Amino acid sequence: MxxxxxxxxxxxxxxxxxxxxxxxxxxxxxxxxxxxxxVPRINGSNERILGGEDNLRAEKVSIQAHDGNLLHFDAVIQDVVPSRSSLGTVIACHGAPGSHEDFKYFLPYLKSKAIRFVGINFPGFGYTQPNAKLRYDNRERLEFVQQLVKRLKLYDNLVFVGHSRGSETALKLGALNRDRTVAIVLVNPMTLLTYRALKPLWRIQLFAWLWNLGSVSKFLLRPIIYLSYRYLLHLKVPTSDVAATSLMAMNTVDLQSQIKYISTLNVSTVKVFVAYAGRDPVIEAELSKHFANSFIDVEHLTCKSGLPNEKLTFDQIRKLVEEGKRHIAVYFPEDDHFIQKHRAKLLADTIHILLSDEKKRQERKEVSA
CATH class of the missing domain: 1.20.5 (Single alpha-helices involved in coiled-coils or other helix-helix interfaces)
Structure with missing residues (x-):
């Protein structure tokens, strides 16, 4: 209260x-x-946001807390099912801060291409209600999405999409579900080395420690953290509590833990597409390139601004996919931390070609069998 x-x-x-x-x-x-x-506040009830044109609804999911007990959630998701037979399903993991709305710009393109979209809202980020026992770590995030995948009965032709903080989750989910995953799309992804927004680490760690001291420290920190996000980091947050949740989630980032999942993906058939930017104030481009190079035989492309350049880049992507290339990285030198907003059509077209190519390969296997 x-x-x-x-x-x-x-x-x-x-x-x-x-x-x-x-x-x-x-x-x-x-x-x-x-x-x-x-500091605006979100109503404690989900009643007002479910249904309607946004296709929001709640699914009952339970995950294990660190004390062994079960935590129960009404997980708010955006589930957009195309009117005709679906080519595949995109499962989107937002950043910190973030929500399903991070992907609203390429959602219409996916829908027009008969691709189902499931937008995850992690607890504490404004839609799915938080729980005091959460640590906002990677184990919880993975289990949260895995339970949704199970509940929605998503068995094949999956594409995990992750933006920023959500990229670590999407990467690991794709590796864990590699038998049912076609591709992983990582937009402005976290890197393997400490990047700009995490430096110095002690600031994030100090905040997490102070926040966990109790209600008095939270009361004092709320306006500070909210204003810091809005005016220092220039990231939109709906409330101070969401800002705090975002920092708690950043405190549990484990960049090096991605390496073993990348190794798993390198010997799998899962395709990986990395999109990173040259004017990203959060993550340095050279660290993003270093991350992309961790995928074996990755093909690097550059896409400058303008629709003609996007079309040229997409033609290159399609050619590489048809040639059987599994790892592609595209550098957008003039873009910022929200590539999915400014390059929505290109990303949607890429997801479509990845799914279409897989469908053709499966059909050829069935014919030759």
């Missing part, structure tokens, strides 16, 4: 003979008033 806000803290200001205790109370009330006025 949030602390009670005084209806009119300014009334104290008219009393010129205040005690020291009253002065402290005034500042506390003003602090609260500032916090409430500057």
């Amino acid at each position: 949030p602390p009670t806000v005084l209806s009119s803290p300014f009334k104290f200001c008219s009393n010129l003979r205040r005690t020291k205790h009253q002065e402290h109370f005034i500042w506390l009330a003003l602090y609260q008033r500032f916090f409430i006025c500057t």
